Amino acid sequence: MNKSITDVLSLANQINDGSKVAIFKDCSVPMALGRELIRRQVRNLHLVTVPTGSLLPDMLIGSGCVSTIETAGVSLGEFGLANRFSSAVKEGDIAVLDATCPAIYAGLQAGEKGIPFIPLRGLIGSDVLANRMGFRVIDNPFQENDPIVVLPAIKPDYTIFHAPMADQSGNVYLGRQAELKIMAHASNKTLVTVEKIVDFNIMDHEELGSASLSHLYVDGIAIAPNGAWPLNLPGYYEYDREIIQSYAHAAKNQKSFNSWLATHLSGGSKETS
Protein backbone atom coordinates (compact mmCIF):
# COMPACT_ATOMS: atom_id res chain seq x y z
CA MET A 1 0.00 0.00 0.00
CA ASN A 2 2.96 2.29 -0.68
CA LYS A 3 0.77 4.43 -2.89
CA SER A 4 -0.81 6.02 0.16
CA ILE A 5 2.55 7.49 1.23
CA THR A 6 2.95 10.87 -0.38
CA ASP A 7 4.10 14.40 0.46
CA VAL A 8 2.45 17.08 2.55
CA LEU A 9 1.43 19.21 -0.43
CA SER A 10 -0.36 16.26 -2.06
CA LEU A 11 -2.30 15.68 1.16
CA ALA A 12 -3.27 19.35 1.30
CA ASN A 13 -4.40 19.24 -2.33
CA GLN A 14 -6.90 16.50 -1.52
CA ILE A 15 -8.85 18.75 0.81
CA ASN A 16 -11.34 20.69 -1.26
CA ASP A 17 -12.99 23.99 -0.47
CA GLY A 18 -16.05 23.46 1.72
CA SER A 19 -14.77 20.26 3.33
CA LYS A 20 -15.69 19.36 6.90
CA VAL A 21 -12.34 18.78 8.61
CA ALA A 22 -11.75 17.41 12.13
CA ILE A 23 -8.67 18.57 14.07
CA PHE A 24 -7.57 17.37 17.52
CA LYS A 25 -7.27 19.90 20.33
CA ASP A 26 -3.73 20.98 21.15
CA CYS A 27 -1.36 18.15 20.37
CA SER A 28 -0.94 15.80 17.41
CA VAL A 29 -2.06 18.77 15.31
CA PRO A 30 -0.76 18.61 11.72
CA MET A 31 0.73 22.10 11.61
CA ALA A 32 2.86 21.49 8.50
CA LEU A 33 -0.22 20.27 6.64
CA GLY A 34 -2.18 23.22 8.01
CA ARG A 35 0.40 25.63 6.63
CA GLU A 36 0.01 24.01 3.19
CA LEU A 37 -3.75 24.51 3.41
CA ILE A 38 -3.17 28.18 4.17
CA ARG A 39 -0.65 28.52 1.31
CA ARG A 40 -3.07 27.11 -1.23
CA GLN A 41 -5.81 29.34 0.17
CA VAL A 42 -8.39 26.66 0.80
CA ARG A 43 -11.78 28.27 1.47
CA ASN A 44 -15.04 27.65 3.35
CA LEU A 45 -13.76 24.88 5.58
CA HIS A 46 -16.13 23.58 8.23
CA LEU A 47 -13.76 22.84 11.09
CA VAL A 48 -14.67 20.38 13.82
CA THR A 49 -12.33 20.88 16.77
CA VAL A 50 -12.04 17.77 18.91
CA PRO A 51 -13.21 18.92 21.26
CA THR A 52 -11.45 22.30 21.41
CA GLY A 53 -9.14 24.18 19.12
CA SER A 54 -5.91 26.09 19.54
CA LEU A 55 -3.28 27.45 17.18
CA LEU A 56 -4.24 25.85 13.86
CA PRO A 57 -7.96 26.79 13.84
CA ASP A 58 -7.00 30.34 14.80
CA MET A 59 -4.43 30.51 11.96
CA LEU A 60 -6.88 29.05 9.44
CA ILE A 61 -9.56 31.52 10.50
CA GLY A 62 -7.15 34.45 10.31
CA SER A 63 -6.21 33.31 6.81
CA GLY A 64 -9.81 33.30 5.62
CA CYS A 65 -9.94 29.51 5.16
CA VAL A 66 -12.91 28.85 7.45
CA SER A 67 -16.62 29.59 7.15
CA THR A 68 -17.91 27.43 10.03
CA ILE A 69 -16.37 26.12 13.22
CA GLU A 70 -17.97 23.47 15.37
CA THR A 71 -16.22 23.65 18.74
CA ALA A 72 -16.37 23.42 22.51
CA GLY A 73 -13.93 26.30 22.68
CA VAL A 74 -11.03 27.92 20.87
CA SER A 75 -8.16 29.15 23.00
CA LEU A 76 -4.39 29.38 23.04
CA GLY A 77 -4.50 28.05 26.62
CA GLU A 78 -1.84 29.67 28.77
CA PHE A 79 -0.98 31.96 25.85
CA GLY A 80 -4.40 33.58 26.01
CA LEU A 81 -7.41 34.10 23.78
CA ALA A 82 -7.52 32.97 20.17
CA ASN A 83 -7.85 36.47 18.79
CA ARG A 84 -8.40 35.71 15.10
CA PHE A 85 -11.28 33.45 16.17
CA SER A 86 -12.75 36.07 18.54
CA SER A 87 -12.43 38.78 15.91
CA ALA A 88 -14.05 36.67 13.17
CA VAL A 89 -16.97 35.86 15.49
CA LYS A 90 -17.46 39.53 16.33
CA GLU A 91 -17.38 40.54 12.66
CA GLY A 92 -19.74 37.71 11.70
CA ASP A 93 -17.12 36.32 9.30
CA ILE A 94 -17.56 32.76 10.56
CA ALA A 95 -20.49 30.77 11.88
CA VAL A 96 -19.88 29.13 15.26
CA LEU A 97 -21.59 25.93 16.26
CA ASP A 98 -20.91 26.09 19.99
CA ALA A 99 -20.82 22.76 21.78
CA THR A 100 -19.42 21.30 24.97
CA CYS A 101 -16.44 18.91 25.00
CA PRO A 102 -18.29 15.62 25.57
CA ALA A 103 -20.88 16.60 22.93
CA ILE A 104 -18.18 16.69 20.26
CA TYR A 105 -16.83 13.34 21.41
CA ALA A 106 -20.31 11.82 21.61
CA GLY A 107 -21.21 13.09 18.13
CA LEU A 108 -18.08 11.47 16.72
CA GLN A 109 -18.84 8.27 18.62
CA ALA A 110 -22.25 8.20 16.96
CA GLY A 111 -20.46 8.78 13.66
CA GLU A 112 -18.09 5.85 14.19
CA LYS A 113 -20.98 3.56 15.12
CA GLY A 114 -22.95 4.58 12.05
CA ILE A 115 -25.93 5.58 14.17
CA PRO A 116 -27.81 8.83 13.50
CA PHE A 117 -27.77 10.37 16.98
CA ILE A 118 -26.61 9.84 20.53
CA PRO A 119 -27.93 11.00 23.92
CA LEU A 120 -25.86 13.06 26.34
CA ARG A 121 -26.49 14.29 29.87
CA GLY A 122 -26.16 17.94 30.78
CA LEU A 123 -26.77 20.91 28.45
CA ILE A 124 -30.45 21.41 29.35
CA GLY A 125 -31.08 25.05 30.21
CA SER A 126 -27.84 26.28 28.64
CA ASP A 127 -27.63 28.80 25.82
CA VAL A 128 -25.32 26.32 24.11
CA LEU A 129 -28.34 24.05 23.65
CA ALA A 130 -30.71 26.94 22.89
CA ASN A 131 -28.55 28.02 19.95
CA ARG A 132 -27.94 24.61 18.38
CA MET A 133 -30.76 23.80 15.98
CA GLY A 134 -29.43 20.26 15.58
CA PHE A 135 -29.51 19.43 19.28
CA ARG A 136 -32.88 18.20 20.60
CA VAL A 137 -34.35 17.32 23.95
CA ILE A 138 -36.34 14.07 24.00
CA ASP A 139 -38.00 12.04 26.72
CA ASN A 140 -35.96 9.08 27.85
CA PRO A 141 -37.91 6.25 26.15
CA PHE A 142 -37.11 3.92 29.06
CA GLN A 143 -38.06 6.17 31.96
CA GLU A 144 -40.81 8.69 32.48
CA ASN A 145 -40.17 12.36 33.12
CA ASP A 146 -36.50 12.25 32.24
CA PRO A 147 -35.65 14.78 29.53
CA ILE A 148 -32.33 14.14 27.81
CA VAL A 149 -30.44 15.84 24.97
CA VAL A 150 -29.79 13.98 21.72
CA LEU A 151 -27.04 15.06 19.37
CA PRO A 152 -26.70 14.26 15.67
CA ALA A 153 -23.72 12.13 14.58
CA ILE A 154 -20.67 14.08 13.48
CA LYS A 155 -19.23 12.72 10.23
CA PRO A 156 -16.33 14.83 8.99
CA ASP A 157 -15.12 14.58 5.40
CA TYR A 158 -11.55 14.48 6.68
CA THR A 159 -9.70 13.89 9.89
CA ILE A 160 -6.18 15.27 9.76
CA PHE A 161 -3.52 14.72 12.42
CA HIS A 162 0.18 14.31 13.02
CA ALA A 163 1.55 11.13 14.60
CA PRO A 164 4.92 9.70 15.60
CA MET A 165 5.14 6.95 12.97
CA ALA A 166 3.45 4.89 10.29
CA ASP A 167 4.48 1.70 8.54
CA GLN A 168 4.62 0.81 4.85
CA SER A 169 1.13 -0.69 5.06
CA GLY A 170 -0.34 2.56 6.30
CA ASN A 171 -0.89 1.59 9.94
CA VAL A 172 -0.32 4.64 12.17
CA TYR A 173 1.02 4.65 15.72
CA LEU A 174 -0.94 7.23 17.75
CA GLY A 175 0.51 6.90 21.24
CA ARG A 176 -1.85 7.83 24.07
CA GLN A 177 -4.14 9.97 21.89
CA ALA A 178 -6.86 7.32 21.57
CA GLU A 179 -9.37 10.02 20.59
CA LEU A 180 -7.68 10.19 17.19
CA LYS A 181 -9.03 6.72 16.48
CA ILE A 182 -12.61 7.84 17.06
CA MET A 183 -12.07 10.81 14.77
CA ALA A 184 -10.70 8.58 12.02
CA HIS A 185 -13.50 6.02 12.41
CA ALA A 186 -16.15 8.75 12.13
CA SER A 187 -14.59 10.49 9.14
CA ASN A 188 -14.93 9.68 5.48
CA LYS A 189 -11.18 9.98 4.99
CA THR A 190 -8.15 10.35 7.23
CA LEU A 191 -4.96 12.09 6.15
CA VAL A 192 -1.94 11.75 8.41
CA THR A 193 1.49 13.31 8.64
CA VAL A 194 4.15 11.38 10.56
CA GLU A 195 7.64 11.90 11.89
CA LYS A 196 8.86 8.76 10.14
CA ILE A 197 7.95 5.58 8.28
CA VAL A 198 9.18 2.41 9.96
CA ASP A 199 10.08 -0.80 8.14
CA PHE A 200 8.17 -3.22 10.37
CA ASN A 201 4.42 -3.79 10.62
CA ILE A 202 3.19 -1.70 13.55
CA MET A 203 0.14 -3.89 14.12
CA ASP A 204 2.37 -6.95 14.61
CA HIS A 205 4.15 -5.15 17.45
CA GLU A 206 2.57 -6.08 20.79
CA GLU A 207 2.92 -2.68 22.53
CA LEU A 208 2.65 -0.30 19.58
CA GLY A 209 -0.23 -2.15 17.95
CA SER A 210 -2.64 -1.46 20.78
CA ALA A 211 -2.09 2.28 20.43
CA SER A 212 -2.38 2.42 16.66
CA LEU A 213 -4.88 3.10 13.90
CA SER A 214 -5.45 0.41 11.27
CA HIS A 215 -4.57 1.27 7.66
CA LEU A 216 -8.21 0.52 6.83
CA TYR A 217 -9.00 4.06 7.98
CA VAL A 218 -5.94 5.78 6.54
CA ASP A 219 -6.24 7.38 3.12
CA GLY A 220 -3.01 9.30 2.86
CA ILE A 221 0.28 9.58 4.73
CA ALA A 222 3.12 12.07 4.33
CA ILE A 223 6.41 12.34 6.18
CA ALA A 224 6.70 15.68 7.96
CA PRO A 225 9.53 15.80 10.50
CA ASN A 226 8.52 18.11 13.34
CA GLY A 227 5.14 18.27 11.62
CA ALA A 228 3.32 19.36 14.78
CA TRP A 229 5.72 22.26 15.39
CA PRO A 230 5.30 24.74 17.01
CA LEU A 231 2.78 22.61 18.95
CA ASN A 232 3.87 19.47 20.75
CA LEU A 233 3.92 15.80 19.98
CA PRO A 234 3.59 14.08 23.38
CA GLY A 235 6.58 11.93 24.19
CA TYR A 236 8.58 13.37 21.30
CA TYR A 237 8.79 17.14 21.52
CA GLU A 238 7.40 20.04 23.53
CA TYR A 239 5.73 23.30 22.56
CA ASP A 240 7.91 25.96 21.02
CA ARG A 241 6.86 28.52 23.60
CA GLU A 242 8.67 31.41 22.00
CA ILE A 243 6.92 31.05 18.63
CA ILE A 244 3.47 30.51 20.16
CA GLN A 245 4.00 33.54 22.37
CA SER A 246 4.95 35.63 19.34
CA TYR A 247 1.89 34.33 17.53
CA ALA A 248 -0.42 35.16 20.44
CA HIS A 249 0.91 38.68 20.41
CA ALA A 250 0.76 39.13 16.63
CA ALA A 251 -2.74 37.66 16.28
CA LYS A 252 -4.25 40.50 18.29
CA ASN A 253 -4.90 42.32 15.03
CA GLN A 254 -5.20 41.22 11.41
CA LYS A 255 -2.32 43.32 10.14
CA SER A 256 0.28 41.96 12.55
CA PHE A 257 -1.19 38.48 12.07
CA ASN A 258 -0.63 38.82 8.32
CA SER A 259 2.98 39.82 8.73
CA TRP A 260 3.60 37.05 11.33
CA LEU A 261 2.14 34.58 8.86
CA ALA A 262 4.27 35.91 5.99
CA THR A 263 7.35 35.33 8.13
CA HIS A 264 6.43 31.91 9.45
CA LEU A 265 4.48 30.29 6.63
CA SER A 266 7.66 29.19 4.90
CA GLY A 267 7.95 26.69 7.74
CA GLY A 268 11.15 27.61 9.50
CA SER A 269 14.17 25.50 10.25
CA LYS A 270 12.28 23.08 12.49
CA GLU A 271 10.15 21.77 9.65
CA THR A 272 12.95 20.90 7.29
CA SER A 273 15.51 19.69 9.82
Next chain:
Amino acid sequence: MDYCAEELLISTIASLLDGLRHIAVGVLSPIPGSASLLAASRSTTIKKVSILGSMKEPYRVDGAIDLFDCAGQGRIDAFFLSGGQIDGQANVNLTGIGHYPTQDTRWSGAFGSAYLYFLVPRVILFREEHTRRVFVPKVDFISAPGTSAPNVHRPGGPYALVTPLCLFSFNRTKGRFRLESVHPGHTVEEIKDNTGFEFDLPDRVPETLIPDSQTLQLIRDKVAPIISDPYPDFARKIWGI
Protein backbone atom coordinates in the same frame (compact mmCIF):
# COMPACT_ATOMS: atom_id res chain seq x y z
CA MET B 1 4.04 32.07 59.70
CA ASP B 2 3.49 34.53 56.88
CA TYR B 3 1.38 33.38 53.98
CA CYS B 4 0.68 34.83 50.55
CA ALA B 5 -2.73 35.50 48.95
CA GLU B 6 -2.49 32.37 46.80
CA GLU B 7 -1.78 30.20 49.85
CA LEU B 8 -4.91 31.53 51.56
CA LEU B 9 -6.97 30.66 48.48
CA ILE B 10 -5.38 27.21 48.29
CA SER B 11 -6.15 26.50 51.93
CA THR B 12 -9.70 27.89 51.63
CA ILE B 13 -10.51 25.73 48.61
CA ALA B 14 -8.89 22.67 50.21
CA SER B 15 -11.25 23.04 53.20
CA LEU B 16 -14.16 22.41 50.78
CA LEU B 17 -12.77 19.05 49.66
CA ASP B 18 -12.96 16.99 52.84
CA GLY B 19 -14.19 13.41 52.65
CA LEU B 20 -14.13 13.07 48.87
CA ARG B 21 -12.63 10.27 46.78
CA HIS B 22 -11.75 11.69 43.37
CA ILE B 23 -11.09 15.33 42.53
CA ALA B 24 -10.54 16.46 38.95
CA VAL B 25 -8.85 19.68 37.95
CA GLY B 26 -9.27 21.27 34.53
CA VAL B 27 -6.85 23.32 32.46
CA LEU B 28 -5.42 26.67 33.59
CA SER B 29 -6.17 25.92 37.26
CA PRO B 30 -2.97 26.10 39.36
CA ILE B 31 -4.72 27.27 42.54
CA PRO B 32 -7.55 24.67 42.46
CA GLY B 33 -4.92 22.09 41.53
CA SER B 34 -2.78 23.04 44.52
CA ALA B 35 -5.85 22.99 46.78
CA SER B 36 -6.76 19.49 45.60
CA LEU B 37 -3.23 18.26 46.27
CA LEU B 38 -3.28 19.85 49.72
CA ALA B 39 -6.60 18.18 50.52
CA ALA B 40 -5.24 14.85 49.29
CA SER B 41 -2.04 15.20 51.32
CA ARG B 42 -4.00 15.17 54.58
CA SER B 43 -6.95 12.98 53.60
CA THR B 44 -7.58 9.28 54.08
CA THR B 45 -10.46 9.24 51.60
CA ILE B 46 -9.06 10.94 48.49
CA LYS B 47 -7.96 8.17 46.11
CA LYS B 48 -7.00 10.28 43.13
CA VAL B 49 -6.48 13.85 42.04
CA SER B 50 -6.71 14.07 38.26
CA ILE B 51 -4.97 17.10 36.83
CA LEU B 52 -5.62 17.81 33.15
CA GLY B 53 -2.28 18.72 31.64
CA SER B 54 -0.19 16.67 34.04
CA MET B 55 1.93 14.07 32.31
CA LYS B 56 2.81 12.26 35.54
CA GLU B 57 1.18 9.46 37.48
CA PRO B 58 -0.91 9.44 39.60
CA TYR B 59 -2.24 12.79 38.38
CA ARG B 60 -2.40 12.01 34.68
CA VAL B 61 -5.83 11.79 33.04
CA ASP B 62 -6.33 8.87 30.69
CA GLY B 63 -7.68 11.01 27.86
CA ALA B 64 -10.47 13.56 27.94
CA ILE B 65 -13.22 11.10 26.99
CA ASP B 66 -12.32 9.08 30.06
CA LEU B 67 -12.70 12.18 32.23
CA PHE B 68 -16.21 12.91 30.95
CA ASP B 69 -17.28 9.28 31.13
CA CYS B 70 -15.89 9.14 34.65
CA ALA B 71 -18.13 12.09 35.58
CA GLY B 72 -21.10 10.36 33.94
CA GLN B 73 -20.44 7.26 36.05
CA GLY B 74 -20.46 9.38 39.20
CA ARG B 75 -16.76 8.78 39.79
CA ILE B 76 -15.73 12.44 40.04
CA ASP B 77 -16.69 14.11 43.32
CA ALA B 78 -15.35 17.62 42.77
CA PHE B 79 -14.37 19.83 39.86
CA PHE B 80 -13.60 23.52 39.38
CA LEU B 81 -15.14 26.02 37.01
CA SER B 82 -14.52 29.67 36.40
CA GLY B 83 -16.27 32.18 34.21
CA GLY B 84 -15.83 35.47 32.42
CA GLN B 85 -19.17 36.24 34.06
CA ILE B 86 -20.89 34.49 36.96
CA ASP B 87 -24.31 35.59 38.17
CA GLY B 88 -26.30 35.23 41.40
CA GLN B 89 -27.97 32.02 40.20
CA ALA B 90 -24.49 30.56 39.62
CA ASN B 91 -24.95 30.64 35.86
CA VAL B 92 -21.53 30.59 34.24
CA ASN B 93 -20.56 32.42 31.05
CA LEU B 94 -17.41 31.23 29.31
CA THR B 95 -18.63 32.18 25.84
CA GLY B 96 -18.67 35.97 25.54
CA ILE B 97 -20.26 39.37 26.13
CA GLY B 98 -22.88 40.99 23.92
CA HIS B 99 -25.51 39.66 21.59
CA TYR B 100 -24.87 36.06 20.56
CA PRO B 101 -23.55 34.94 18.13
CA THR B 102 -21.71 38.06 16.94
CA GLN B 103 -20.57 38.96 20.44
CA ASP B 104 -18.51 42.10 21.03
CA THR B 105 -16.21 40.09 23.23
CA ARG B 106 -15.89 36.45 22.37
CA TRP B 107 -14.10 34.18 24.82
CA SER B 108 -13.07 30.61 24.21
CA GLY B 109 -16.35 28.73 24.68
CA ALA B 110 -18.13 26.44 27.11
CA PHE B 111 -15.48 23.69 27.14
CA GLY B 112 -16.74 20.87 29.40
CA SER B 113 -18.84 23.12 31.65
CA ALA B 114 -22.26 22.45 30.08
CA TYR B 115 -21.81 18.80 31.01
CA LEU B 116 -19.64 18.61 34.13
CA TYR B 117 -21.69 21.26 35.98
CA PHE B 118 -24.61 18.80 35.87
CA LEU B 119 -22.75 15.67 36.86
CA VAL B 120 -20.05 16.52 39.39
CA PRO B 121 -21.63 16.80 42.86
CA ARG B 122 -19.28 19.46 44.20
CA VAL B 123 -18.41 22.06 41.58
CA ILE B 124 -16.36 24.85 43.10
CA LEU B 125 -16.43 28.15 41.27
CA PHE B 126 -13.21 30.07 41.45
CA ARG B 127 -12.27 33.43 40.03
CA GLU B 128 -9.22 35.54 40.85
CA GLU B 129 -11.00 38.79 40.01
CA HIS B 130 -13.79 39.96 42.32
CA THR B 131 -15.48 42.84 40.50
CA ARG B 132 -18.91 43.81 39.20
CA ARG B 133 -17.55 43.13 35.73
CA VAL B 134 -17.31 39.44 36.63
CA PHE B 135 -20.07 38.99 39.23
CA VAL B 136 -23.05 40.29 37.29
CA PRO B 137 -26.81 40.32 37.95
CA LYS B 138 -27.38 38.15 34.85
CA VAL B 139 -24.84 36.56 32.54
CA ASP B 140 -24.99 37.52 28.85
CA PHE B 141 -24.77 33.87 27.81
CA ILE B 142 -25.43 30.77 29.88
CA SER B 143 -22.60 28.41 28.98
CA ALA B 144 -23.71 26.26 31.91
CA PRO B 145 -26.74 26.91 34.12
CA GLY B 146 -26.42 27.06 37.91
CA THR B 147 -29.76 25.40 38.59
CA SER B 148 -32.15 23.13 36.74
CA ALA B 149 -35.82 22.12 36.80
CA PRO B 150 -36.48 19.27 39.28
CA ASN B 151 -37.00 16.69 36.54
CA VAL B 152 -33.60 17.30 34.93
CA HIS B 153 -31.04 14.64 35.80
CA ARG B 154 -28.58 16.64 37.84
CA PRO B 155 -26.59 14.97 40.60
CA GLY B 156 -24.09 17.81 40.34
CA GLY B 157 -23.90 21.56 40.52
CA PRO B 158 -22.41 24.60 42.20
CA TYR B 159 -21.21 24.13 45.76
CA ALA B 160 -19.17 27.23 46.57
CA LEU B 161 -17.57 30.31 45.06
CA VAL B 162 -14.08 31.35 46.13
CA THR B 163 -12.68 34.79 45.26
CA PRO B 164 -9.74 36.87 46.48
CA LEU B 165 -12.16 38.61 48.89
CA CYS B 166 -14.36 35.88 50.31
CA LEU B 167 -15.99 32.48 50.31
CA PHE B 168 -19.64 32.02 49.27
CA SER B 169 -21.64 28.81 49.56
CA PHE B 170 -24.44 28.10 47.08
CA ASN B 171 -27.90 26.92 48.06
CA ARG B 172 -29.29 24.92 45.14
CA THR B 173 -32.85 24.96 46.41
CA LYS B 174 -32.95 28.72 46.80
CA GLY B 175 -30.64 29.31 43.83
CA ARG B 176 -28.65 31.87 45.80
CA PHE B 177 -25.17 32.43 47.15
CA ARG B 178 -24.55 32.99 50.85
CA LEU B 179 -21.51 34.79 52.17
CA GLU B 180 -19.71 32.31 54.43
CA SER B 181 -16.51 34.13 55.33
CA VAL B 182 -14.51 37.21 54.48
CA HIS B 183 -10.77 36.94 53.92
CA PRO B 184 -8.55 38.84 56.39
CA GLY B 185 -8.12 42.48 55.43
CA HIS B 186 -11.44 42.71 53.59
CA THR B 187 -14.94 43.75 54.63
CA VAL B 188 -18.55 42.84 53.89
CA GLU B 189 -19.05 46.36 52.52
CA GLU B 190 -16.18 45.86 50.09
CA ILE B 191 -17.73 42.59 48.93
CA LYS B 192 -21.15 44.20 48.45
CA ASP B 193 -19.56 47.06 46.49
CA ASN B 194 -17.80 44.66 44.16
CA THR B 195 -20.55 42.08 43.63
CA GLY B 196 -23.21 42.77 41.01
CA PHE B 197 -25.68 40.19 42.33
CA GLU B 198 -27.57 39.91 45.61
CA PHE B 199 -26.59 37.24 48.08
CA ASP B 200 -27.64 36.00 51.50
CA LEU B 201 -25.80 37.36 54.48
CA PRO B 202 -25.62 35.90 57.97
CA ASP B 203 -25.93 38.31 60.91
CA ARG B 204 -22.29 37.95 61.67
CA VAL B 205 -19.85 36.99 58.92
CA PRO B 206 -16.77 35.17 60.19
CA GLU B 207 -13.28 35.79 58.92
CA THR B 208 -11.82 33.11 56.65
CA LEU B 209 -9.47 30.80 58.56
CA ILE B 210 -5.89 31.56 57.67
CA PRO B 211 -3.60 28.62 56.89
CA ASP B 212 -1.78 27.42 60.00
CA SER B 213 1.92 26.60 59.96
CA GLN B 214 1.28 22.90 59.41
CA THR B 215 -0.88 23.68 56.36
CA LEU B 216 1.71 26.07 54.96
CA GLN B 217 4.38 23.44 55.46
CA LEU B 218 2.30 20.93 53.52
CA ILE B 219 1.68 23.42 50.72
CA ARG B 220 5.34 24.32 50.38
CA ASP B 221 6.87 20.87 50.94
CA LYS B 222 4.32 18.53 49.38
CA VAL B 223 2.11 20.52 47.01
CA ALA B 224 4.54 22.96 45.38
CA PRO B 225 6.88 20.34 43.86
CA ILE B 226 3.95 18.45 42.33
CA ILE B 227 2.04 21.43 40.92
CA SER B 228 5.27 22.74 39.37
CA ASP B 229 5.05 19.93 36.80
CA PRO B 230 1.90 21.12 35.02
CA TYR B 231 2.35 24.75 36.18
CA PRO B 232 6.06 25.63 36.26
CA ASP B 233 5.53 29.39 35.93
CA PHE B 234 3.04 29.45 38.80
CA ALA B 235 5.32 27.47 41.13
CA ARG B 236 8.25 29.71 40.26
CA LYS B 237 6.24 32.87 40.92
CA ILE B 238 4.73 31.77 44.24
CA TRP B 239 7.42 29.60 45.79
CA GLY B 240 10.49 30.36 43.75
CA ILE B 241 11.01 26.74 42.74
